Amino acid sequence: MTTQPHDWWRTATIYQIYPKSFCDSGNKGTGDIQGIISKLDYLKSLGVDALWLTPVYESPMVDNGYDIADYYRINPDFGTMADFDQLLAQAHERGIRIVMDIVVNHTSTEHAWFKSALGDKNSPYRDYYIWRDPVDGGAGEDGKAPTNWQSKFGGNAWELDAKTGQYYLHLFAKEQADLNWENPQVRQEVKDIISFWAEKGVDGFRLDVINLISKQQDFPNDDIGDGRRFYTDGPRVHEYLQEISEAVFQKYGSVTVGEMSSTTLEHCQQYSSLDGKELSMVFNFHHLKVDYPNGEKWTKAPFDFHQLKSIFNHWQQGLHNQGWGALFWCNHDQPRVVSRLGDDQTYRVESAKMLATSVHMMQGTPYVYQGEEIGMTNPHYSSIEQYRDVESTNMYNIMVNEQGVSEQEMLAILAQKSRDNSRTPMQWNTQKHAGFTQGTPWLEVAANYPDINAEQAVADHDSVFHYYKKLIALRKEVEVITTGDYTDLMPEHSQLFCYRRQSATQTLVCIHNYYGEPAECVLPSDVDVTKGRYLISNYADVTGEEQAPQQVMNLRPYECRVVLIEHTPA
The missing domain is CATH 2.60.40.1180 (Golgi alpha-mannosidase II)
Incomplete structure (x- = not known):
């Protein structure tokens, strides 16, 4: 496949929707697909080219949809397949493309494959997952876990299947079992899933933690870390991505963006190489760890400004004429940037605009996360009961109950670092619950919604919204921004x-x-x-x-x- 310098996404801006918190068309308290449809004209007026939807598949929602139980069904909390088809058609009528989030490093333990595999070594789906025997003197609470690898949500990354005596790997929650990509049947299932949605007319895919799919097969203990060096950018990851790309992405002309956890520039040059053999572009997160002193997320810390500039320089220069990157500050896993790097009080509008400018003028494809375009802030919760995020509640329990961190200190850390900071409902207007729902919202709305909401932002031509609109337009008008x-x-x-x-x-x-x-x-x-x-x-x-x-x-x-x-x- 030859390089196509005029691929639409090179001058595009993509808007990320976290459906659960975007707009509730009724009184359930959770957002839905019909709610997204009702806001398409708002999104069209902003000028975005595509919408990235975080997962809307059937899921027990242990990790807000990143634990998929059925890749071919829409979660009833969000609506029906007919609703999705309507969204696709109405977005396309407005010239807006749809990018779906797909999670193929792991499935929910409620997926039919896993339910068949659990407790049955002879199940045809047993080899869809990664199983290992116990080890005497091993890791974990029982001292028998196969390795000392840590889950990204805390604790050991292996869970016992009591019936068979083997452990399955979960790099995230224990309800998210890692798939065995060494099994060609698994790779065929992935191709079939992506083809199903591409056939419907979906324009692209955001691939969750896709650089973790290939694990080092001897599964060694990690004496100096949490195990990530044995599965991050693993031994066969490029081979697997080229296989999926050739079979599906290139066939349908899909735009693809890979979420890359703890990756390197050299790998990302290959993932997003201009020959198009793997992915269109990459998400990396190095610039969002500048307030992690010594790599530690769960501590309250200012950001390292020199490090931030150095990281941008490294990636901007490294991907130029080599690959393509996503430009972003915010997503459903990161705090609000105006609270994190700016001033969400006195200079909220100025700092929101400045921070947007500093990434929108770089080379790559900008992503705007819902509410970012109106300068939404962290909610500044004061109680652990207000949080819903599994990572936040897990870390609260570990640090307060096991490590002796005070509740007050941990709440201050969560107010800065929790994923729920960006998951509060979208602030549409000054009505109750910010116009997000007529019911009780699943997560408490930030208290500042009477002053920060879309209705007021659209009406005020000096607002953050209208500034984003200018930035989005400039990318299409000024060639040097792209090249x-x-x-x-x-x-x-x-x-x-x-x-x-x-x-x-x-x-x-x-x-x-x-x-x-x-x-x-x-x-x-x-x-x-x-x-x-x-x-x-x-x-x-x-x-x-x-x-x-x-x-x-x-x-x-x-x-x-x-x-x-x-x-x-x-």
């Missing part, structure tokens, strides 16, 4: 993030003050912005014909300015 190379102009500056994008005919200079204090920006002498014009800024008095860019700029708190310079090719 230009990347240079960090001030890697050592303690307050400014300033980078240059350059193509044969255009230069973009992007200047961002990441802090709540003023900062002076003195541009290098070889970066002459005086011949350019301001393309966008989050302070309204900057852009306009009368304002000419200068080599020295005094930036206000969280201010950003983007300068476009047109030039003839050398």
